[in-house]
Amino acid sequence: MTAETFTVNVLDRPDHEAAAEFSWGDKIYTIETSANVTLRNTATAWLPPATIMAMKKDLPLHIDSTVDPKTLKGANEAQQLLHSWWPEELHEINIDATANTPSPKSSRGIGCFFSGGLDSFYSAITNAPKITHLIFVHGFDIFLNSTEHYNSALDAMRATAEEMGKTLIEVRTNIVHTVGHGRDWMLAHGAAMAHVALLLSDHLNSAIIPASHYVDNIVPHGSHPDLDPLWSSTSLSFVYDGIEANRAEKALRASTSRTALKHLRVCFWNRSDIQNCGECEKCVRTAVNMRIAGASDKFTAIPTTDLIKSISRVEFKRDNEKYFLAENIRALEQSDRADPDLLNALVTASSRSTSQKARALLWSNYIYAKMTCILIGQKSRGSLSGLHQRLGKVQ
Numbered sequence: 570m571t572a573e574t575f576t577v578n579v580l581d582r583p584d585h586e587a588a589a590e591f592s593w594g595d596k597i598y599t600i601e602t603s604a605n606v607t608l609r610n611t612a613t614a615w616l617p618p619a620t621i622m623a624m625k626k627d628l629p630l631h632i633d634s635t636v637d638p639k640t641l642k643g644a645n646e647a648q649q650l651l652h653s654w655w656p657e658e659l660h661e662i663n664i665d666a667t668a669n670t671p672s673p674k675s676s677r678g679i680g681c682f683f684s685g686g687l688d689s690f691y692s693a694i695t696n697a698p699k700i701t702h703l704i705f706v707h708g709f710d711i712f713l714n715s716t717e718h719y720n721s722a723l724d725a726m727r728a729t730a731e732e733m734g735k736t737l738i739e740v741r742t743n744i745v746h747t748v749g750h751g752r753d754w755m756l757a758h759g760a761a762m763a764h765v766a767l768l769l770s771d772h773l774n775s776a777i778i779p780a781s782h783y784v785d786n787i788v789p790h791g792s793h794p795d796l797d798p799l800w801s802s803t804s805l806s807f808v809y810d811g812i813e814a815n816r817a818e819k820a821l822r823a824s825t826s827r828t829a830l831k832h833l834r835v836c837f838w839n840r841s842d843i844q845n846c847g848e849c850e851k852c853v854r855t856a857v858n859m860r861i862a863g864a865s866d867k868f869t870a871i872p873t874t875d876l877i878k879s880i881s882r883v884e885f886k887r888d889n890e891k892y893f894l895a896e897n898i899r900a901l902e903q904s905d906r907a908d909p910d911l912l913n914a915l916v917t918a919s920s921r922s923t924s925q926k927a928r929a930l931l932w933s934n935y936i937y938a939k940m941t942c943i944l945i946g947q948k949s950r951g952s953l954s955g956l957h958q959r960l961g962k963v964q
Contacts, residue, residue, distance in 0.1 A: 575623035576631045577615050589615045602742040613637040614767035617760035617800045620644045627660040635669035643799035654789035673804035674771050680704045681777040685834035688779035691819035692810045703735045708742040717841030725832040732828045759792035763800035770805040780811040817900035820858030833870040838940050841947045847872035848936050853879045857897050880914040882932035
C-alpha cells in the first residue's frame with residue numbers, strides 16, 4: 570500500500586479483546602476494544618469507523634482481511650448518504666476488501682446500547698420483552714481516565730440490568746482517541762456503535778440503537794435511521810429505535826419505571842461524586858421532563874434543586890437547547906397538569922430581556938467554572954491517591 574492509502578490491519582488478541590491498526594502516511598494508531606464477553610475480532614467490525622475516517626481524509630481504504638459482504642455493500646451505500654449530507658467534509662472513496670460470509674453462532678440474543686440516558690432507558694423499557702442484553706460502553710461518553718465516575722456509573726448499570734432481568738455487556742474502547750472528539754465524534758459515533766455490536770455478533774443477532782432525535786427533528790447525524798441499518802452484517806442487524814417519541818414522551822414512559830427514576834444518567838460532567846450535577850442544561854431539562862410527567866417526588870436520579878431558579882440560570886443558547894425548551898413548553902401546555910410557575914419560567918426563558926440573558930450568562934459561567942474546579946480537584950485527589958498507592962508498593 571502507498572502512503573496515500575488508509576489501511577486497517579487487524580491484530581491478534583485474546584478472546585475478550587479486539588484490536589486493529591489504522592494507518593495512513595506516517596501515522597499509525599492502535600484502537601483497542603475489550604469486553605466481559607468474547608469478541609469476534611474480524612475486519613468487519615473495523616469497517617464502519619475506518620470508512621468514516623478514510624472518507625474524512627479523502628483516502629482510499631484497504632482492509633487487510635475479509636469482511637462480511639453485506640457490511641461491505643452497506644459501507645458503500647453509507648458513503649453515498651454521508652457524502653450527500655456533508656460533501657465538503659466526507660468524500661466518497663474506494664474500499665479495497667475481500668468479501669466472505671461468516672457462519673453465525675446459534676442461540677444469540679438482542680442487545681440494546683445503554684448509557685443510562687433517557688433515550689436508552691426508553692428503548693430498553695419499550696423493548697423489554699425481547700431484549701436480552703444491555704450494552705454499556707466505557708470510552709464513549711465517560712472518559713477512560715474517569716475511573717471513579719465510571720465505576721459509579723457501572724454500579725448503576727449493573728443494578729439496572731439486574732432489576733430489568735437483562736445481561737449487561739461491559740465494553741471498554743479507546744476508539745474516541747483515534748476518531749476524535751467534538752464534531753468528529755458526531756460524524757462517527759454511529760459507526761463506533763456499529764463497531765462494538767459487530768464485535769458482539771457471537772452473542773447478538775440484532776442491536777438496538779436508541780434514537781437521539783424525534784421524527785419531526787431528523788437531521789443529518791452520525792447515528793440516523795437511514796444510516797445505522799447500513800452497517801448491518803449477514804449475522805447482525807441494526808435497529809434505530811424510538812424515533813416516534815419526543816423527549817417529553819420518553820420521560821413520561823421512563824417515569825413509570827422505578828429503575829429509571831433511580832438510575833437515569835444524563836449529565837455530561839464526568840464527576841466522581843455524583844452521576845448528575847443537577848445544574849447543567851441537560852440535568853435541568855430532564856428534571857423539567859419529570860416534573861411535567863408528574864414524577865418529581867419519585868425522581869431521585871438528579872439532586873433536588875429549586876427548579877424554577879435553575880431554569881433562570883441556564884442560557885438555552887444552542888439550537889438543540891432552544892428546541893427542547895420549546896418542546897417542554899408544548900408538553901406542559903398539552904398536559905392535564907396545572908403548573909403555572911413552571912410554565913412561566915419556561916416561557917420567560919424562551920424570550921428573555923437583555924438583562925435576563927446577561928444574568929443567565931453569568932450563572933452559566935459560574936456553574937462552568939465551579940464544575941471545572943470540582944473536576945480538577947477530583948482528578949488531583951485521584952492522582953495523589955494513585956501515587957500514594959504506588960509509593961506504598963515500592964516501600
